[in-house]
Amino acid sequence: MKGCLGYILTLCSWVLRLFYSVRRLWSPEALACDILPKLHSRESTLAKHLVRRRGLLNRPFRPPFLLRGPFVQTLLGLFCPPLGDLNFEREYLHVDKGIVALDWYTEPDSKLRRNSPILLVFPRLTGDALSVGGLCRLANKRGFRPVVFNRRGHGMSFLTTPKLTSTGDPNDAREVIGYIFEKYPYVPLVGVGVGAGCATLFSYLGESGSSSQLKAAVCISPSYDNTIKLCEQIPKFYELIVLVQLKAMLIVYWKVLHKVIDLKAVILKCWTLKEFDFHVYCKMYGIATFDTFWQRNDPMRDVDDIAVPVLCVNSVDDPVSVHENIPLDVFRYYPNLLLVTLAAGGHCSFHENVTGDSWANGTALTFIEGVLEFISNSRYWYK
Structure with a gap:
């Protein structure tokens, strides 16, 4: 009897050891893997400020092992919107006989100031406000006033003219930016493009040059060779x-x-x-x-004329915006164009969990905060 009891206790001990070993093996800490960001840019005072003072590269991308694959990440970006309530107020704007929709992110407990920066978001090719809801929510928590720009016919808006706007056509975006600038004349206006939305943002910045009304911009998973x-x-x-x-x-x-x-x-x-x-x-x-x-x-057709700080975020394993098309020489030549690459992240994703938390969103806001701080403290930011 005592021998059987001893065998049972020994077996239970081994089962417990196996359980805790498996638990440690499949814990988020064990499954996660740090992926360090790499900066490609010309040496400049702005780049030093962003890296040393604002810690642009301090936070690694840490996806769970099971979510590290490029196709898994890309599908998460397509089909997994952020969890939780997302509140938007829609505003329609007439532009060149057509209509575009602006979705302003609202939060009941938000503590925004009158001069809180406005973040204009350009969604991916078939995206809408919900697809960039995680970015808008995080931006609101960090003191921004987010608004999503829906191209003609996109985001379930109205289409009053037989014309959809291509991603490389910045005319409607220019009208929207001018409208927001007139509505909030003393508020910094910045932009973030996601996927194909980067083409619209790049086109606007290139065509506007030094007259751009955006103070800074971020492009997440842009395609440089359309x-x-x-x-x-x-x-x-x-x-x-x-x-x-x-x-x-x-x-x-x-x-x-x-x-x-x-x-x-x-x-x-x-x-x-x-x-x-x-x-x-x-x-x-x-x-x-x-x-x-x-x-x-072509979004890069006027890249030589871009006059504001721009950060691009790309993953090397992006199956859509492949890394062979990244013009590294452009980022090494122009001091206001910066590129951050990661070994993984997919296309328009960089998800660190299935709830929609994206590493790229936090990095984009850190960059914009750093640029606005730098501009306010420097008379000539481009030196």
């Missing part, structure tokens, strides 16, 4: 998901759009983004060839 090469590199599963979402938008506005495009042909026959752009945006803008369309919509 040509046929980019279309060929996009993973098919991601391309199909985006195409289905874009076609669903066309169906919603078919009464307006059927006047300028062949909706039946687009929905049934266009199964690549190149074909979609040619049959939709080229027709709307009256452009004959796809190459001409992308030359006019």
